[in-house]
Amino acid sequence: MPKQRRRSLREAVFSCSSPVCDGSGRGGGGGRTRNFSSTEICDDQTQMAEQYSGQAGFLCDGKPGRGCLVPQVTITSDGDSREITEEDLEEEVNGRLRRKLSNSSISSNGSSTAFDESEDDILSDNETKSKGIVTLEHLGDSVDSGEQSNAWWKLKTIVHCPLVATQRRRLSWVQLAGHKGSFKAGDEGSILKKFSENEKLCFERLREDTLHSFVPSYYGMVERDGELFLKMKDLLANFDLPNVMDCKMGVRTYLEEELVRARVKPKLREDLYNKMMEVDSEAPTAEEKKQQAVTKPRYMQWRESLSSTNTLGFRIEGIKRGETCNTDFKKTQSKEDVIQVFKDFVEGKKNIINSYITRLEDIKQALKASEFFKKHEVIGSSLLFIHDHKERAEVWLIDFGKTTPLPEGEKLDHYRPWEEGNREDGYLWGLDNLQQTLSLLAGE
Numbered sequence: 001m002p003k004q005r006r007r008s009l010r011e012a013v014f015s016c017s018s019p020v021c022d023g024s025g026r027g028g029g030g031g032r033t034r035n036f037s038s039t040e041i042c043d044d045q046t047q048m049a050e051q052y053s054g055q056a057g058f059l060c061d062g063k064p065g066r067g068c069l070v071p072q073v074t075i076t077s078d079g080d081s082r083e084i085t086e087e088d089l090e091e092e093v094n095g096r097l098r099r100k101l102s103n104s105s106i107s108s109n110g111s112s113t114a115f116d117e118s119e120d121d122i123l124s125d126n127e128t129k130s131k132g133i134v135t136l137e138h139l140g141d142s143v144d145s146g147e148q149s150n151a152w153w154k155l156k157t158i159v160h161c162p163l164v165a166t167q168r169r170r171l172s173w174v175q176l177a178g179h180k181g182s183f184k185a186g187d188e189g190s191i192l193k194k195f196s197e198n199e200k201l202c203f204e205r206l207r208e209d210t211l212h213s214f215v216p217s218y219y220g221m222v223e224r225d226g227e228l229f230l231k232m233k234d235l236l237a238n239f240d241l242p243n244v245m246d247c248k249m250g251v252r253t254y255l256e257e258e259l260v261r262a263r264v265k266p267k268l269r270e271d272l273y274n275k276m277m278e279v280d281s282e283a284p285t286a287e288e289k290k291q292q293a294v295t296k297p298r299y300m301q302w303r304e305s306l307s308s309t310n311t312l313g314f315r316i317e318g319i320k321r322g323e324t325c326n327t328d329f330k331k332t333q334s335k336e337d338v339i340q341v342f343k344d345f346v347e348g349k350k351n352i353i354n355s356y357i358t359r360l361e362d363i364k365q366a367l368k369a370s371e372f373f374k375k376h377e378v379i380g381s382s383l384l385f386i387h388d389h390k391e392r393a394e395v396w397l398i399d400f401g402k403t404t405p406l407p408e409g410e411k412l413d414h415y416r417p418w419e420e421g422n423r424e425d426g427y428l429w430g431l432d433n434l435q436q437t438l439s440l441l442a443g444e
């Protein structure tokens with residue numbers, strides 16, 4: 001985005017005229033052993049030496065998302081409105097939010113890239129952030145990830161190597177969504193996620209909550225190479241080459257704060273424009289094409305309307321099945337399409353579907369009983385589905401980077417339609433739809 005173009009932005013117009021919902025492993029050390037240590041700041045303050053070897057205007061019809069007019073931030077390049085000052089921004093944002101989130105939990109944009117391409121990054125990415133990143137242990141051969149024409153990427157090295165159990169487990173670790181460089185391997189059975197103050201607070205609160213048995217165990221903060229991470233249970237650790245699916249929950253994937261910021265101080269993003277163009281070159285408006293950029297809420301709303309987020313209250317972010325991964329579900333929108341994706345994911349196995357259905361019901365009961373859930377807006381959080389050839393199947397709640405507390409005394413029911421200011425997320429509505437979807441599949 002050329003600087004002068006950014007600077008020429010004068011006015012952010014809030015408009016609600018647009019109906020969005022239509023109802024409808026890379027190389028390197030196969031057997032290589034690398035030892036390094038890290039200092040861990042666990043809750044009990046025990047210092048541990050860790051050894052790693054081996055390696056707007058809203059008119060809804062009663063349901064959130066359906067028939068809604070979603071608030072838009074429209075950027076106009078002309079106009080004589082005054083310059084937006086930092087004070088304006090603070091005033092606007094502070095008026096709506098009790099506390100600010102750390103930058104890393106709001107957007108990856110300003111986050112450190114210190115670990116990108118790092119030698120020590122044993123769980124490394126094969127593409128940049130935001131496209132649903134597959135992360136695998138380095139191996140002798142490369143991961144066949146460059147085939148953009150083929151949605152399913154083959155992880156071809158896995159089966160050819162004589163591997164001990166720990167190595168097999170590590171090789172089956174996969175990051176199906178999120179930001180590049182977010183994860184590192186922890187010691188046995190754990191992973192490290194880039195620190196976010198907000199997510200840390202959520203993990204701490206969740207320890208005392210009825211939801212704790214549906215959330216990866218949290219082991220405290222860890223410092224590695226001068227950076228902070230949250231250490232948590234690796235949910236894949238006890239599975240044998242698991243199949244994994246990430247479903248992002250809710251009717252909305254951005255914070256109200258992001259909307260406010262974009263309105264008060266619009267930031268045009270060329271990267272998001274490019275991602276939009278890759279999927280649908282007709283999607284950007286004439287103005288956006290001229291600017292070659294879009295705001296983040298605009299991009300996020302477009303993603304929500306294209307996928308099943310608006311229509312079903314959840315969307316599939318990525319899948320690893322056998323040796324292949326697919327993160328190209330941006331246009332998977334209809335119930336029928338979602339059913340088909342689940343059917344392929346479980347390879348038609350009824351036992352697995354039934355285990356998932358049971359687990360989702362347990363999750364729903366825990367959510368309904370949860371004090372944490374009542375008092376938090378849950379945005380961008382996922383359900384991680386995991387099963388293996390032994391037909392063991394689990395579902396876990398992950399990613400609390402954008403899960404934020406409500407003001408004292410306020411509660412959400414997670415069903416009501418979202419209107420800006422009410423902070424509803426449609427999580428339970430989405431979960432109902434997810435359960436219905438799986439039940440339809442079970443009944444086929």
Ligand SMILES: Nc1ncnc2c1ncn2[C@@H]1O[C@H](COP(=O)(O)OP(=O)(O)OP(=O)(O)O)[C@@H](O)[C@H]1O
Nearest residue numbers: 174175176177178179182216233234235236246399
């Ligand atoms: N505890 C865990 N155990 C195993 N895999 C995990 C765990 N947590 C996350 N993952 C994997 O990493 C991926 C990204 O996780 P997460 O959503 O927490 O990252 P993020 O960078 O916050 O993502 P986003 O940018 O979507 O908010 C998940 O899709 C999943 O594949």
Ligand SMILES: O=P(O)(O)O[C@@H]1[C@H](O)[C@H](O)[C@@H](OP(=O)(O)O)[C@H](OP(=O)(O)O)[C@H]1O
Nearest residue numbers: 105106107108109129130131132275303380
């Ligand atoms: O899935 P896509 O199409 O790749 O789009 C990304 C996705 O919506 C992420 O959830 C979001 O990060 P946050 O959830 O942290 O906001 C990221 O924003 P970012 O580019 O600002 O990191 C988007 O680019």
